[in-house]
Amino acid sequence: MSKRKSEMADKDQKKKLKETTTTTTTTNTDDESTKTTTNTTLTAEEWIPKKEKYSERYYQILEKRKDLPVWKQKEEFIEKIKSTQVLILVGETGSGKTTQIPQFVCDAGLVKPGTMVGVTQPRRVAATSVAKRVSEEMDYELGQEVGYSIRFEELSSPKTFMKYLTDGMLLRESMNDPLLSKYSVIILDEAHERTLSTDILFGLIKDVIKKRKDLKLIVMSATLESGKFQKYFDNAPLIKVPGRLHKVEIFYTPEPERDYLDAAIRTVINIHEDEDDGDILVFLTGEEEIEDTCAKIQRECRNRNLKPMKTLPLYSSLPIFQQSKIFDTYKERKCIVSTNIAETSLTIDGIVYVVDPGFSKQKTYNPRSRVESLLVAPISKASSNQRAGRAGRTRPGKCFRLYTEAAFKKLEPQTHPEILRSNLSAIILQLLRLGVVDLVHFDFMDPPVPETLMRALEVLHYLGALDDEGNITKVGEIMSEFPLDPQLSKMLIASPEHNCSNEMLTIAAMLSVPNVFVRPKDSREDADAAKKAFDHFDGDHLTLLNVYHAFKQEKEDQTWCYDNFLNHRSIKQADSVRSQLARIMTKFKLPLLSGDINSRAYYNSIKKCLVAGFFMQVAKCEKKNQYFTLGDEQSVIFHPSTGLSRKPEWVIYNEFVLTNQQYIRTLTEVKFEWLVEACPDYFNQGGFPKKSKDAIDRSKRLMR
DNA sequence: CACAAAAGG
Numbered sequence: 275m276s277k278r279k280s281e282m283a284d285k286d287q288k289k290k291l292k293e294t295t296t297t298t299t300t301t302n303t304d305d306e307s308t309k310t311t312t313n314t315t316l317t318a319e320e321w322i323p324k325k326e327k328y329s330e331r332y333y334q335i336l337e338k339r340k341d342l343p344v345w346k347q348k349e350e351f352i353e354k355i356k357s358t359q360v361l362i363l364v365g366e367t368g369s370g371k372t373t374q375i376p377q378f379v380c381d382a383g384l385v386k387p388g389t390m391v392g393v394t395q396p397r398r399v400a401a402t403s404v405a406k407r408v409s410e411e412m413d414y415e416l417g418q419e420v421g422y423s424i425r426f427e428e429l430s431s432p433k434t435f436m437k438y439l440t441d442g443m444l445l446r447e448s449m450n451d452p453l454l455s456k457y458s459v460i461i462l463d464e465a466h467e468r469t470l471s472t473d474i475l476f477g478l479i480k481d482v483i484k485k486r487k488d489l490k491l492i493v494m495s496a497t498l499e500s501g502k503f504q505k506y507f508d509n510a511p512l513i514k515v516p517g518r519l520h521k522v523e524i525f526y527t528p529e530p531e532r533d534y535l536d537a538a539i540r541t542v543i544n545i546h547e548d549e550d551d552g553d554i555l556v557f558l559t560g561e562e563e564i565e566d567t568c569a570k571i572q573r574e575c576r577n578r579n580l581k582p583m584k585t586l587p588l589y590s591s592l593p594i595f596q597q598s599k600i601f602d603t604y605k606e607r608k609c610i611v612s613t614n615i616a617e618t619s620l621t622i623d624g625i626v627y628v629v630d631p632g633f634s635k636q637k638t639y640n641p642r643s644r645v646e647s648l649l650v651a652p653i654s655k656a657s658s659n660q661r662a663g664r665a666g667r668t669r670p671g672k673c674f675r676l677y678t679e680a681a682f683k684k685l686e687p688q689t690h691p692e693i694l695r696s697n698l699s700a701i702i703l704q705l706l707r708l709g710v711v712d713l714v715h716f717d718f719m720d721p722p723v724p725e726t727l728m729r730a731l732e733v734l735h736y737l738g739a740l741d742d743e744g745n746i747t748k749v750g751e752i753m754s755e756f757p758l759d760p761q762l763s764k765m766l767i768a769s770p771e772h773n774c775s776n777e778m779l780t781i782a783a784m785l786s787v788p789n790v791f792v793r794p795k796d797s798r799e800d801a802d803a804a805k806k807a808f809d810h811f812d813g814d815h816l817t818l819l820n821v822y823h824a825f826k827q828e829k830e831d832q833t834w835c836y837d838n839f840l841n842h843r844s845i846k847q848a849d850s851v852r853s854q855l856a857r858i859m860t861k862f863k864l865p866l867l868s869g870d871i872n873s874r875a876y877y878n879s880i881k882k883c884l885v886a887g888f889f890m891q892v893a894k895c896e897k898k899n900q901y902f903t904l905g906d907e908q909s910v911i912f913h914p915s916t917g918l919s920r921k922p923e924w925v926i927y928n929e930f931v932l933t934n935q936q937y938i939r940t941l942t943e944v945k946f947e948w949l950v951e952a953c954p955d956y957f958n959q960g961g962f963p964k965k966s967k968d969a970i971d972r973s974k975r976l977m978r
Numbered sequence: 979c980a981c982a983a984a985a986g987g
Contacts (some may be wrong), residue, residue, distance in 0.1 A: 397985065425987055442986040471986065560983070590984065613983055635983050648983070692985090700987090757987035789982065854987090914979035933981070 316387035332413040342370030352382040360510035366517025391459040394441040398424040403437040441471035466495035468691035520666035526679040535632035553608040554625025588612035628665040628673040641725040648933040654689040702730040707754035765887030772883040776868040783852035785820040790844045801839040809917035813942025889952045914938035
């Protein structure tokens, strides 16, 4: 343990350096109404002012900007956007569309005084970093004329006329401002990624532009789906912008590979032996696979007496200081072994060779069993090309596909959009709150199967967010304000009645961040022992509460987290989420209460309150280790990560996990009486949920 | 007795 501590000191330093340079968090207030939405006293020129004198840097950057491919089409773009309400713009990587198009929109005089051009991004880092870049290009101070808005962080001012924001944030904004009246122009960037939020925005904005003829929409994406976008937006005109990538030579295997890991290692070694200098990027599916492969590549290099090579793992749960190592320069050749994170979220310059086995982990949702699961599946053509493109950012490169050309041709053209692979209960609640009653006729670009919608409505109905006619209730309206799954928001709304809102806030926050428990491969036993110290007799939800309390007691100390095998980043994130949730509670006059921790009722109230949200996720003990879930009668066992050492008759679970076995994870013991009390409508006399056929009939009624 | 990809609010 002492070795871990000393190692940490250095890492701590690095990390702190990073953090001080990147976090300038201002708290998002929920009503950001400081901005006057219409300002008729200004002219368009005054609203987007030209400076009398620009800095030298401005002119330097301007010269570089003019080299971007998109600049050749500036006039064409301005002419087209002036003559149409919707425009589709396709541009490959390196075209400059994300930074330049919003500026062209301003130059065209399309941003009315007092309004903004809003540009959505699927990721927070993109929204903030592009906003920063563009503010420099325009010679403004970030947060004044050019700003951004992401969860927990809004940087804008009354002067802001250009705002970069996450697609989820624009969706949130639309709940208070369904006509998006703050914007004259909306740009949906990276539309080909088809995130859940972007897909919903498609449908909403398609409707808004009918009501607001003064609003312009630009959909920007990579090439493949442009025809589909055009068609969806009533044959909107299209502009194509070439990208600026170096040529990437593609190689296929002549025969299918039996073991893609083995093949990947072999390919890396071959590149290292035979090819010129240049870094390698290998795409694998998950953390464990990546760590294993890194070790194997190292071993192979030593065994064969090859020149040393720096192998670097990359995945999202990797601590930031380790992630940032991929950007360092080394004497040796770099070999980065990464998940999909390097496909879209992170760009690494200097990659010359890409090794692509053709798989990734993908979420699937089965509405029949209501189970979301992660499965290793073949990637799409679009993904495959995106991966190959990673080899050509700085100079011509090579991509080794570990599958045959025939197999490539058979790949799906696109990854299924997220909306077809997700549980939609939270997003459906948002739509209902927005007044979209007729879900069946909502203009989805790719409509989810009706059963997914029915499942969502069913859950919302049992939780009391919808009445029997399918109208949103008062409770449902409040639930929709929380950035949480409906089960969690229901639990929070119920918490003042149980006198435990503070505790439930903590539990809800801890459940909505990545796992706080760390279990490194080489010290699993120590990690398990450390976790035991936090275990609560009644179950894992209460263990999470213990962890949070200890974290606060230890003054959020990083070293303490490290020594106790806790993910500091995760708990910090939970802490931010918790404050955000607390603000929403206060906004709706839900009091923040705590019971007496020494009273006997204390933990029972918390458990009763958990049931108020999770009565549909209950398992009953059948024999010894065998449990079955109420509702769909699945045979399940406790996930080994549970700290619940007893086998109580009834438990609620946070997740159903389908891997080699059917597990339930994050468990807490409850009493049967509480279940019926929480939702008499859901359980019949015998203590069983009403037959699912009834439930389906009811959902059908709700859907019409 | 074993696992979580990525991202968003």
